[in-house]
Amino acid sequence: MKITDILTLYDKILIVFVIILSLVLLLIPFYFFGGSAEGEELILRVQQGDELIKTVAVADSYQEPIIFKVQGPIGVHTIEVNQGRVRVKEAPADDPLKICEKTGWIDREGPIIVCVPNSLSLWLESTNSDIDGMSW
Incomplete structure (x- = not known):
C-alpha cells in the first residue's frame, strides 16, 4: 500500500x-x-576575563585598518578593525587550536569571537539598539 x-x-x-x-x-x-540596521554605528567591545579593556568605534568609512594588540596570559592577540568588520588577525603561538583566529570576520551584532586560553572575548554592539538581548 x-x-x-x-x-x-x-x-x-x-x-x-x-x-x-x-x-x-x-x-x-x-x-x-538578524543584524544592524543601515547607518547604525557599531562598537567593538574587547573583554579580558571580567574586565572590559577596550572599546572601539567600528565604521565603514575608515581609510586604513585599525590594528591593535591585546596581551593575555598565554600571549598577544593582534586584532584588526577594517571596513566595518572585526577579526583576530593573529592568535598567540601557545593557543593550541586558534579558534579565535579561525572564526574570521564579524560585522554585525550577535557573533562573538572567544579565545578561552587567553580569556579574551570580542563582540559588536549597536549604539542605538532597543533590544538588550535575545535568547533562544
Whole structure:
C-alpha cells in the first residue's frame, strides 16, 4: 500500500501548510533581529576575563585598518578593525587550536569571537539598539 493511497487531498494541503508555516516562523527572528540596521554605528567591545579593556568605534568609512594588540596570559592577540568588520588577525603561538583566529570576520551584532586560553572575548554592539538581548 502506498502513502498516496492513504492521504487525501486535504491531508496533503495540511502537510504543505504546516511546512510553510514552520519555515516562516523559523525565519521571522532572523528578519527582525538578524543584524544592524543601515547607518547604525557599531562598537567593538574587547573583554579580558571580567574586565572590559577596550572599546572601539567600528565604521565603514575608515581609510586604513585599525590594528591593535591585546596581551593575555598565554600571549598577544593582534586584532584588526577594517571596513566595518572585526577579526583576530593573529592568535598567540601557545593557543593550541586558534579558534579565535579561525572564526574570521564579524560585522554585525550577535557573533562573538572567544579565545578561552587567553580569556579574551570580542563582540559588536549597536549604539542605538532597543533590544538588550535575545535568547533562544
